[in-house]
Amino acid sequence: MPHPLLLRALSRRRLLIGAGLMALSPLGLSSAALADGPWQRLDAAGDLLRGTTPATEGLALELPHVSEDGSAVPLSVRFDASLAEGDHLAEIHLFATGNPYPEIASFHLSPEAGLPEISTRVRLNESQQVIAIARSHRGETFATARDVRITVSGCLMRGDDQGPEPLANPRVSLPERAAAGEPVEVRTLISHPMETGLREGAGGETLPRHIIERFTVTLNGEAAFTADLHQSVSANPYLRFHLSPTEDAEVVFEWQDDSGESARHEASISVS
Amino acid sequence: MSHTELVAWSGLVIGLAFGATAQASGFCLLRGLNHSWTTGDSRKLRAFALAMAVALLGSQALAALGVLSLGGALYLPPSASWLAVPLGGALFGYGMVLANGCGARSLVLLGSGNLRSFVVLVCLGLSAAMTLSGLLAPLRVWLEGATTLALPARDLPGLLGVPAWLPALVLGGALIAWALASRDFRASPRDWLGGLVIGALVPAGWLATGVLGFDDFEPVRLATLTFIAPIADALQYAMLATGTRLGFGVSVVAGVLAGALVMALVRRDFAWQGFSGPGHMGRSMAGGALMGIGGVLALGCSIGQGLSGFSTLALPTFAALAGIAAGAWLGIKGPLTLSNSTST
Numbered sequence: 001m002p003h004p005l006l007l008r009a010l011s012r013r014r015l016l017i018g019a020g021l022m023a024l025s026p027l028g029l030s031s032a033a034l035a036d037g038p039w040q041r042l043d044a045a046g047d048l049l050r051g052t053t054p055a056t057e058g059l060a061l062e063l064p065h066v067s068e069d070g071s072a073v074p075l076s077v078r079f080d081a082s083l084a085e086g087d088h089l090a091e092i093h094l095f096a097t098g099n100p101y102p103e104i105a106s107f108h109l110s111p112e113a114g115l116p117e118i119s120t121r122v123r124l125n126e127s128q129q130v131i132a133i134a135r136s137h138r139g140e141t142f143a144t145a146r147d148v149r150i151t152v153s154g155c156l157m158r159g160d161d162q163g164p165e166p167l168a169n170p171r172v173s174l175p176e177r178a179a180a181g182e183p184v185e186v187r188t189l190i191s192h193p194m195e196t197g198l199r200e201g202a203g204g205e206t207l208p209r210h211i212i213e214r215f216t217v218t219l220n221g222e223a224a225f226t227a228d229l230h231q232s233v234s235a236n237p238y239l240r241f242h243l244s245p246t247e248d249a250e251v252v253f254e255w256q257d258d259s260g261e262s263a264r265h266e267a268s269i270s271v272s
Numbered sequence: 273m274s275h276t277e278l279v280a281w282s283g284l285v286i287g288l289a290f291g292a293t294a295q296a297s298g299f300c301l302l303r304g305l306n307h308s309w310t311t312g313d314s315r316k317l318r319a320f321a322l323a324m325a326v327a328l329l330g331s332q333a334l335a336a337l338g339v340l341s342l343g344g345a346l347y348l349p350p351s352a353s354w355l356a357v358p359l360g361g362a363l364f365g366y367g368m369v370l371a372n373g374c375g376a377r378s379l380v381l382l383g384s385g386n387l388r389s390f391v392v393l394v395c396l397g398l399s400a401a402m403t404l405s406g407l408l409a410p411l412r413v414w415l416e417g418a419t420t421l422a423l424p425a426r427d428l429p430g431l432l433g434v435p436a437w438l439p440a441l442v443l444g445g446a447l448i449a450w451a452l453a454s455r456d457f458r459a460s461p462r463d464w465l466g467g468l469v470i471g472a473l474v475p476a477g478w479l480a481t482g483v484l485g486f487d488d489f490e491p492v493r494l495a496t497l498t499f500i501a502p503i504a505d506a507l508q509y510a511m512l513a514t515g516t517r518l519g520f521g522v523s524v525v526a527g528v529l530a531g532a533l534v535m536a537l538v539r540r541d542f543a544w545q546g547f548s549g550p551g552h553m554g555r556s557m558a559g560g561a562l563m564g565i566g567g568v569l570a571l572g573c574s575i576g577q578g579l580s581g582f583s584t585l586a587l588p589t590f591a592a593l594a595g596i597a598a599g600a601w602l603g604i605k606g607p608l609t610l611s612n613s614t615s616t
Binding site (some may be wrong): 064065068151152171173187189238240 | 404405406409410412413488489490515
């Protein structure tokens with residue numbers, strides 16, 4: 001059995017080697033260093049990655065560096081790496097690490113969702129890191145993170161506004177025509193308070209959670225784009241995404257909230 | 273052109289018109305109050321009153337015709353601080369006296385070669401940003417939170433329970449009648465034309481942000497002429513332009529500066545001016561800082577609340593205006609008059 005002092009010397013040497021490797025890593029082991037991203041500290045992200053090491057190139061988050069209105073921070077997520085023939089990006093998940101509930105939204109894309117580029121508006125209650133994790137149909141994973149600073153709101157004296165009528169007035173902008181294989185931009189907006197369940201009303205009582213949980217877009221009855229929304233999505237959820245239908249399609253947009261109510265909007269698009 | 277670019281360009285045009293008109297006509301609330309209280313010459317004050325009336329009637333007409341709804345304006349919050357708004361107005365009014373002009377006036381003077389105004393504007397922008405989102409912001413949030421008051425109504429017509437056209441016509445008519453009652457004012461086209469044009473720019477601003485900026489999915493925030501937050505934003509934009517989107521307020525500020533410069537050159541009125549000494553400079557700096565802090569607390573400056581806020585008939589506007597007038601009185605005639613007060 002080695003002498004205790006020797007053991008200590010050994011472990012110290014191991015430490016030194018470790019430190020040396022760490023110092024090298026930004027140059028020599030960059031992929032390993034990058035894979036060690038903030039998503040590793042997020043349990044939900046671990047479930048999504050299922051042990052894979054996500055690529056850090058290809059997925060990009062766009063958020064203002066500094067935002068003075070944390071109740072509606074514009075967010076865009078874009079994927080522009082190339083995937084193997086026949087594969088497509090199937091899921092994008094967004095997290096706000098500093099929010100009481102980190103999940104922001106999960107998007108599920110079919111091949112007919114075309115270009116993986118999605119915009120929405122989110123709630124960020126403090127300066128924090130926003131994380132996006134994406135997964136392709138065949139299981140390739142991608143991750144990225146962005147720091148956002150939230151300042152005290154510039155227009156603070158907005159009191160407890162009467163929220164909008166839930167699920168009222170769905171608005172959709174969808175071109176009437178598309179060229180086959182060319183993605184078209186779709187923008188949707190619907191009135192909804194997206195009440196978090198964490199806020200107090202004027203009388204001090206906690207306002208119950210009331211949010212849109214799911215937004216679905218179908219092309220001729222087939223799901224093309226779905227979004228699972230959480231409390232961190234801003235009131236009056238706004239979503240910009242893409243569709244690339246291969247043939248003339250009846251497009252149905254449906255919003256479902258957690259009280260069982262839903263709203264629908266139907267449109268059609270002709271493909272040439 | 274996207275709707276946000278359209279709004280930014282129209283802000284520039286409105287700013288150019290404001291800058292040129294204010295440079296040529298000497299439009300200034302402080303000068304109006306000062307002349308009226310010290311020499312009895314009320315032409316400048318009547319020009320401001322005329323601008324208030326035109327802004328009010330024009331904006332209320334747009335709302336009545338259903339062209340736009342003023343309900344989204346910042347001046348019409350469901351609750352306001354009973355302390356911050358009048359206190360902010362008073363700080364702004366006193367600061368305006370110290371700095372020898374409000375924020376908008378300082379932009380116009382800078383365009384005419386007055387370098388003192390540059391110092392005022394930097395102090396104003398810095399202190400406004402500090403109060404909005406910086407070191408002083410927690411204090412502001414605490415103050416507003418401790419003194420917040422749910423308003424019985426959002427605007428004057430709501431409070432009185434009458435249709436909006438009634439107080440608009442009565443107040444607008446009274447202001448016009450008072451302005452035109454003076455023979456001196458009627459005989460001074462420079463003043464009444466100035467008041468008329470500047471007043472009309474307020475509804476033009478509502479149109480730019482509320483109609484040109486209308487978009488179902490990404491609406492532009494409803495706004496019109498105001499100068500405190502926009503001066504702070506303009507300083508920030510100068511430093512962070514590559515990562516920031518140009519908004520209405522910042523393009524108005526740029527337009528005012530450019531419009532005043534062009535008009536000063538055309539009128540051969542451009543002259544470099546500096547401080548006479550450190551006391552003078554300190555006074556201007558303090559004035560700029562007070563205007564920045566006060567303008568944020570009061571939700572607007574002499575133009576922002578005096579013309580734009582007034583055009584919505586919002587209740588807090590009346591408290592802010594009373595504060596501005598009280599602060600200006602303290603500095604011009606009251607116990608806080610500084611001995612080396614230089615008249616404009």
